[in-house]
Every structure is written in C-alpha cells, then in structure tokens.
Amino acid sequence: MGSDLWQRGCERLASELPDQQFNTWIRPLPDAEVVDQGDGTLVTVRVPNRFKLDWIRNQYAGRIESVLSEIAGKPVHLDVMLALRDGAPAGNPAAANAPAAANAAQLRPPAPAGAAAASNPAASVASGPAALPSRSRLNPALTFDTLVAGRANQMARTAALHVAGAPGAMYNPLFIYGGVGLGKTHLIHAVGNQLLKDKPDARILYLHAEQFITDVVRNYQRKTFDELKAKYHQLDLLLIDDVQFFAGKERTQEEFFNAFEALLAKQAHIIMTSDTYPKGLVDIDERLTSRFDAGLTVAIEPPELEMRVAILIRKAELEATQMPEDVAFFVAKNVRANVRELEGALRKILAYSRFSHKEINIGLAREALKDLLSIQNRQIGVENIQKTCADFYKIKVADMYSKKRPASIARPRQIAMYLAKEMTQKSLPEIGELFGGRDHTTVLHAVRKIAAERQKNTELNQQLHVLEQTLKG
Numbered sequence: 001m002g003s004d005l006w007q008r009g010c011e012r013l014a015s016e017l018p019d020q021q022f023n024t025w026i027r028p029l030p031d032a033e034v035v036d037q038g039d040g041t042l043v044t045v046r047v048p049n050r051f052k053l054d055w056i057r058n059q060y061a062g063r064i065e066s067v068l069s070e071i072a073g074k075p076v077h078l079d080v081m082l083a084l085r086d087g088a089p090a091g092n093p094a095a096a097n098a099p100a101a102a103n104a105a106q107l108r109p110p111a112p113a114g115a116a117a118a119s120n121p122a123a124s125v126a127s128g129p130a131a132l133p134s135r136s137r138l139n140p141a142l143t144f145d146t147l148v149a150g151r152a153n154q155m156a157r158t159a160a161l162h163v164a165g166a167p168g169a170m171y172n173p174l175f176i177y178g179g180v181g182l183g184k185t186h187l188i189h190a191v192g193n194q195l196l197k198d199k200p201d202a203r204i205l206y207l208h209a210e211q212f213i214t215d216v217v218r219n220y221q222r223k224t225f226d227e228l229k230a231k232y233h234q235l236d237l238l239l240i241d242d243v244q245f246f247a248g249k250e251r252t253q254e255e256f257f258n259a260f261e262a263l264l265a266k267q268a269h270i271i272m273t274s275d276t277y278p279k280g281l282v283d284i285d286e287r288l289t290s291r292f293d294a295g296l297t298v299a300i301e302p303p304e305l306e307m308r309v310a311i312l313i314r315k316a317e318l319e320a321t322q323m324p325e326d327v328a329f330f331v332a333k334n335v336r337a338n339v340r341e342l343e344g345a346l347r348k349i350l351a352y353s354r355f356s357h358k359e360i361n362i363g364l365a366r367e368a369l370k371d372l373l374s375i376q377n378r379q380i381g382v383e384n385i386q387k388t389c390a391d392f393y394k395i396k397v398a399d400m401y402s403k404k405r406p407a408s409i410a411r412p413r414q415i416a417m418y419l420a421k422e423m424t425q426k427s428l429p430e431i432g433e434l435f436g437g438r439d440h441t442t443v444l445h446a447v448r449k450i451a452a453e454r455q456k457n458t459e460l461n462q463q464l465h466v467l468e469q470t471l472k473g
C-alpha cells in the first residue's frame with residue numbers, strides 16, 4: 001500500500017477535520033515513509049521544526065494513527081520526526097518543506113484563501129483579545145500542570161512560575177538553556193498558557209527562532225520593516241525558542257536587538273531558550289549575548305531516575321493509561337537520554353499494548369522496546385566506551401587502565417568514565433575496577449567534573465555528543 005496509505009489517510013483527514021486545521025497542520029506535511037512490519041505498519045513523517053513536531057504529536061498523532069489503522073486494516077504506529085536539514089537553506093523551514101508540500105498539494109484540494117498564512121506559525125500575531133489564544137501560537141497542552149517537577153528543572157521552573165505570575169518584573173529576560181528534549185519548550189509554553197489564563201488580554205507570542213528569521217527575510221524582501229516592528233514591539237510576553245539559530249544571521253540579530261530593546265523598555269517580558277548558555281553562543285553579536293545574560297540565566301539538566309519514572313507515569317496518565325511503577329522504573333533505567341526519548345518509548349509501549357490487547361508489564365515493555373534495548377546491550381559496554389574514547393582522542397586503549405597522569409591521557413580517561421556511568425548500568429566501583437582497579441571516588445570525581453564542565457564548555461559538550469551518538473550506533 002506504501003505511500004498510497006498516507007495519501008488515502010490525508011484524504012480521509014481532509015474530509016473529517018475542519019478545513020483550517022487540515023490546511024494548517026496536515027496538508028503541508030510531506031509524503032510519509034511507510035514500512036510494513038507484518039502485523040503492524042510503521043509510518044514516519046518528517047516536519048520542519050520542533051514546534052510543528054510537538055503540536056502534531058500532541059494534537060493529531062492519535063487521530064492520524066487511528067485513520068491509517070482503519071485504512072490499512074491493521075495497527076499503524078506513527079512516528080513524527082524532525083526533517084533533516086540537508087539541502088534546505090538554514091533558517092527557512094518553508095523551503096525545507098517545499099518540494100514535499102508541492103507534492104502533497106497535487107494530491108489534495110487547493111487551500112481556501114488565508115490558509116497559507118494560517119499554516120505559517122510565524123505569519124501572524126494577536127492583534128485583538130478575541131484572537132489571542134489561537135494566535136499566540138501556544139500549545140495548550142504544555143502547561144505547568146503537565147510539566148513534572150524535579151531537581152533537574154527546579155530552578156528553571158521556579159523562575160518561570162515567577163515570571164508567569166508577575167511578568168515584566170524580575171528575571172527579565174529569562175534565559176533557559178539545556179540539552180535537547182529536556183523540556184525548555186514545554187516550560188516557556190507553560191508560562192504563556194498561565195499568563196493567558198490569568199490575563200486573557202495579554203499579548204503573547206511563542207515562536208521558534210527560525211520563524212523569526214523567516215519573518216525578517218519576508219519583511220526584508222517586501223521592505224515592510226515597520227510591520228515587523230509593529231508585530232513584535234507591541235507584545236507583553238515574547239517566548240522565543242532556540243535562539244542559537246540566530247547564529248550568523250546579522251540582519252535577524254539586528255531586528256531581534258531592536259525588538260528586545262523595545263520590549264524591555266516597556267517592561268514586556270522576554271523568555272528565550274537555547275542549547276547553551278549566553279556566552280557559549282557562537283556567531284551571535286556580543287551586544288545581544290550580554291543582554292541575554294542580563295536578567296536570569298538558568299539551566300535545565302537531564303532528569304534523574306526518579307524524575308524519569310514520574311514523567312512516564314504522568315505521561316501515561318495523560319493518555320488515560322496506568323503505567324505500573326515497576327514498568328516505569330524499567331523504562332527509566334534504560335532510556336536515559338532525554339524526555340523526548342522517554343516519550344518515544346512510552347508511545348511504543350502503549351501502541352504495542354493496544355495492538356496486542358495485552359496489559360502493560362515489564363515483559364511487554366521489553367518486547368516493545370526490544371530494538372532499542374538490543375542496540376544498547378549490543379553496543380554500549382565499558383570496553384566499547386574505552387575503545388571509542390581512545391580512538392576519538394587518539395590515545396592507546398591500554399592508557400584507559402594505566403596509571404599515567406598526563407592531561408592528554410587523564411582527560412580522555414575521565415570522559416570515558418563519565419560515559420561509562422551515563423550509558424551503562426555499572427556502579428561506580430565496577431567502573432573503577434574496569435579502569436585499572438581505580439577507587440570509586442576517582443570515578444565519582446571524574447563523573448562530576450565532566451558533567452559540570454559539559455554544561456559550560458560547548459566544545460566538550462559537542463565532543464560528548466559525538467561520542468554518545470557513535471556509541472548508540
């Protein structure tokens with residue numbers, strides 16, 4: 001059935017969903033990849049940015065799955081993923097999606113007037129109270145209520161709650177940084193949703209940095225910078241995601257600087273997110289990065305085990321399913337990278353349970369996650385980590401166990417210890433043993449040191465990222 005399944009699914013959705021919703025969210029999607037897996041089908045669709053990814057996953061994934069399952073006559077699991085950036089000019093999500101959108105357009109009826117603007121989340125901003133909720137681009141599902149609190153997000157969450165309660169006062173701008181999938185976007189939507197609940201007239205806009213870039217480019221081409229100013233400078237709260245995307249975009253940075261100054265001058269609040277702290281941003285003008293740091297800068301860390309368990313249980317509840325604690329613990333032990341991956345694992349388990357009509361237990365979770373677990377079991381052992389780190393830093397594997405102390409050897413060894421703690425189930429004494437019989441306190445010191453440095457040192461963070469990806473295969 002292949003891509004025919006996707007096309008038929010889209011036709012069905014076009015007839016079932018309100019036009020505006022279909023034209024905004026489903027119609028622009030590229031053709032999906034369809035893989036028949038015997039008793040089920042895996043459908044993968046790629047979207048141009050994180051905002052669309054979260055929105056489609058939260059609002060439409062279940063509906064799309066059930067329509068496709070009905071057409072296919074067997075269970076369909078939908079995976080929504082970010083589009084690869086290759087071949088698309090950076091910062092232009094519309095272009096990244098263009099060929100596929102054109103493709104899709106041939107298959108479906110033309111969009112009614114106005115749909116193009118609606119389909120571009122950057123295209124409009126609230127101009128009157130009645131229009132505010134939908135135009136603020138806030139995802140109503142991302143609230144403080146659905147955000148699990150824990151040590152990893154404690155500071156950021158407290159600051160965000162404060163801003164939601166008294167915008168324009170303290171912590172302006174609020175700069176939230178951390179690795180992928182740790183809840184930065186969720187948190188800033190939560191601020192917007194909370195403020196909107198308390199003050200329905202508030203002018204709020206959420207947007208991804210790429211959408212701001214697109215907006216600047218469009219206004220540049222049309223020479224309508226006054227419109228751009230009018231749109232951003234009037235806000236009460238600007239929530240802007242992933243500002244690292246401004247790197248190298250001088251005109252965008254200039255316009256953002258203007259908006260930033262105008263908003264702060266009138267005590268409107270600005271919240272930004274990024275994958276690194278302000279001084280770690282590259283190719284962004286210092287007059288901006290120093291301003292980013294002028295309010296409050298807080299990190300979101302990867303969630304610890306207990307928090308991962310709590311997130312799984314809460315997310316399952318939101319899907320009206322009860323996840324037994326031992327299963328949540330099993331999953332949380334094995335899926336450690338970030339919350340997005342935890343959600344992916346949960347989705348697989350729920351889909352598997354639904355398809356097989358079996359209750360959720362550890363056996364089912366193991367079965368549902370077998371690809372993921374076998375990859376981990378097959379590839380991530382301490383030996384493999386030692387070899388990969390030795391290769392990466394061009395030292396001998398034997399140096400991982402040796403007593404040598406020059407920095408050129410000690411540092412890769414500490415990095416390997418850190419990865420061994422992060423990526424395997426081994427205890428500190430076991431890791432020490434595997435590194436030439438070292439004491440567990442030596443391992444602990446290495447783990448803490450590298451974890452702390454990782455937060456501040458972009459280059460190290462990048463190296464660790466490469467090593468992790470290599471090890472995960």
Ligand SMILES: Nc1ncnc2c1ncn2[C@@H]1O[C@H](COP(=O)(O)OP(=O)(O)OP(=O)(O)O)[C@@H](O)[C@H]1O
Pocket residue numbers: 050054142146147148149153178179180181182183184185186187275311339340343
């Ligand atoms: N503490 C949490 N409680 C509940 N859900 C969470 C939590 N942290 C993250 N999530 C969920 O994990 C997913 C990824 O989070 P989010 O998109 O906010 O990450 P991010 O840090 O913005 O990532 P990126 O940098 O890749 O954009 C979202 O579906 C979000 O709802």
